[in-house]
Amino acid sequence: MSVVKILCCLLLTYHLNDGKKIKGNKAVDSKQREVLRLKESYVSSSIFRMFLEGEDNCKLDPRQLHTLTSCGFNSSNPLIIITHGWSLDGMMESWVLRLATTLKTNLIDINVVITDWLSLAHQNYPTAAQSTRTVGKDITHLLHSLQVHYQYPVRKVHLIGYSLGAHISGFAGSYLDGSEKIGRITGLDPAGPLFEGMSPTDRLSPDDAEFVDAIHTFTQEHLGLSVGIKQAVAHYDFYPNGGDFQPGCDLHSIYEHISQYGLLGFEQTVKCAHERSVHLFMDSVMNKDKQSMAYRCSDKSAFEKGICLDCRKNRCNTLGYNIRKVRSGTSKRLYLNTRSQMPYKLYHYQFRIKFVNQMEGIEPSLTISLTGTKEESGDLPITVTENILANKTYTFLITLDRDLGDLMLLKLHWEGSALWKNMWNRVQNFIPWGGREGNPLLTVGSISVKAGETQERTSFCAMTNDGQHLEVSQDKVFVRCKEDTPKQHRRKHNKRLALVP
Template identity: 35%
Template sequence: MVCWLVLVTLMLMFDVHRAQECEEMTDLDLKHSLSGTSLNVRLLLYTRVNVSCAQLLSHREPFRNPRFNLSSPSTFLIHGYRPTGSPPVWLTQFVQLLLQRRDMNVIVVDWNRGATNINYWKVVDNTRKVAANLTDLIQKMKEKGADLGSIHMIGVSLGAHISGFTGANFNGSIGRITALDPAGPEFNGQPPSERLDPSDAQFVEALHTDMDALGYRDVLGHIDYYANGGADQPGCPRTIFSGSQYFKCDHQRSVFLYMSSVNSSCPITAYPCDSYTLFQDGECMDCGRFTPDGCPVFGYDAVRWKDRLLQLIQTRTYFQTNKASPFCKFGYKVDIVTWNQKTHWGYLTIKLSDGQEEAQVELNHKSLMFERFVESSVLAQFDRDVQPVKEISLKFCTGKGLRPRKKLRLLRIRLTPLQNHLRPLCRYDLLLEENKEVTFRPIPCEDSNF
């Protein structure tokens, strides 16, 4: 009995000791923000051996930690401005997704003391100091034989520019920088030396989700993604009465979109295009002209298109998402030819059905012009992939309720799937009465040119 009690006591002491070894990101609150915090950078190491138990990595002697494997790739995860002092809600899941995807060192750069300050300009000043700290560590890694090309820096908001400053210190020899809605205030309009730019790494990508407020507006990388146009994100509140989510939802969406790409169960195609309007109009769907492999996939796997992207100056891409995970949408290029004597303007609602599930989209970003024997094209993005499509429903409206109702005579409508290499769906000789839904079964498209 005595031996058993001693054993239990030793086990409990061991568990307590292990718990003390696990480090957590600095947790502050609003009072720290109001008083201001001095910069202190902590490096939290995660590996597949310690997925949920961070180890503190010493700045002076990082290699004394046996779990820090220099022969493995290293990913630095760098947060941004923390006005309330709390740790990012996405941090734990992000680390887990990265380690599920690949065996690597994940180093969370905890600079919460320094990022928590009501004085944003003071925090911006600290970004250079954080970069200097990381530069010192990576220099030590380089001297010990680490391959700088295997380093991936993922920076959120101000963390994106910290990644850029760090990469510039190595003349762009770091392998990859991912900028998640890079901060705009104090960086918009600045020269490349004062912000992230494509020369800071071998491959630089930037995702824009809040460019009209907290994010950066212009292109910053070899490839820039503008989700839903780069500003307002679906599902995010549009009024200040929604509280703090009104300020951070669009900005924070960049992290959740990128995390979904690490999981890669629902890939998102990024379409190179000169503007969001042209993208919505279906003018940028020809991916074969970009590379033999087509348009790049957004996010973690975009590095597959690295060689092609490096041949270009900077590539601007667009895609649309759902308001929550799974974020991927399923697109069709819709081509319509009418034979009305007069030109009509209006909007379309399209519904797809497989007999059990339905997916619907309202094409209302602008009034479409339907001119006799002239093909009108538009992009239709559905929130789910309904296959096989057994029925299609169409509704036409002009948005002018007091005027006589119009009739739209379709010579042909063609829906070309943008994923899965499926055949186009067509229907010929169809009459649409305004505000009346018409349902039909699609048929194979004829080899005709109208």
């Protein structure tokens, strides 16, 4: 177990030692409703700051309407409220201002408010977790004041909460009176301890807003705990890189973090995976031309096999701010792989290969390279982790940091080890080896590659006339089949899309 994981485990275990599960109902009882109605007597435990520019902000007081006007609140613009999580040092984390700046700079006509609940967040974890309901009511009170005095519709509100802030946002949505709901809540790696396994009324849930999305980035479990919640809590739940841990967040990256953050580099390494959810969201706002696509799948294992790159019937969606807001009765789990740094987008490809012959006792290693109209992939290792069976199709997931364009050529190489070359006679081949006596062959039945982002599937045919036999240590070139030209394929793809309801 790495030092980072040990520190995270000890930290959470210490603060949860005396913790108890949060109980109660999110639905506001009559006494709570009365408190919310008594606006003049309501005392907020949180401080709300209207973000202006740079590090400049303006304190809001829902009881003094002139502060809204003087701080530049524009009732014609949407409102985003950013809420931080648990605080170890009682200081506002640097990502808060970076996220606020990103939103204000790129979206322009928008109100951005920061929820400062550091006085409650800077407690032991169970106490801070218990305070999430209180802070949720504070946000509800602010929204209620906007409704009453500005006739501001809460459907124009987008709550973005990180860690404990995600559950705070959920409570804020559930405490609202009336039939109108908050427009959107985004949970950035919602906190797991004391919320995992709880009922929808005791955590962030799809019922808390018209649309709820969540990004899970640190669900790796140690000592029975995970920093981020593993269960689905939204209409769309995204699990980048499986959701358990993130590339670039291990100890090997500590020197990079130190060079970037100085003395805070070690702290950044510890919270790297948890905070990655924030940076993925910022990436979606900053890099509009590189939106990360995620795909619905049953679990991480199935996704890594490359069998889930399907966009029919809303099975895929865009991670982050520009998500398609499609509501459904059940939570959808979506998976994707990302780079270790911004821009995080990777292009997903499904590689399918069918072998005609059967081979026992060997798990061959293949290398493929793809050439498209825009880029080349370079060599991509493919490991078949099981014996090759006759007439069986094997599927693999390939991710690249560049778009290859329309695929035109594929090169396949079968890497044979010295052991294989010396003991090839132990391999049983149930299909004749095409006359090349003494040389074991893999006989390829079909090869295709599907691009997840475009949904285009390309079939490849042997370039030469010697069939589709592949010898050990041989390069074999396959080209796009003549009947599968890019123009024809796009026409077929568009026709299929037109038939999808």
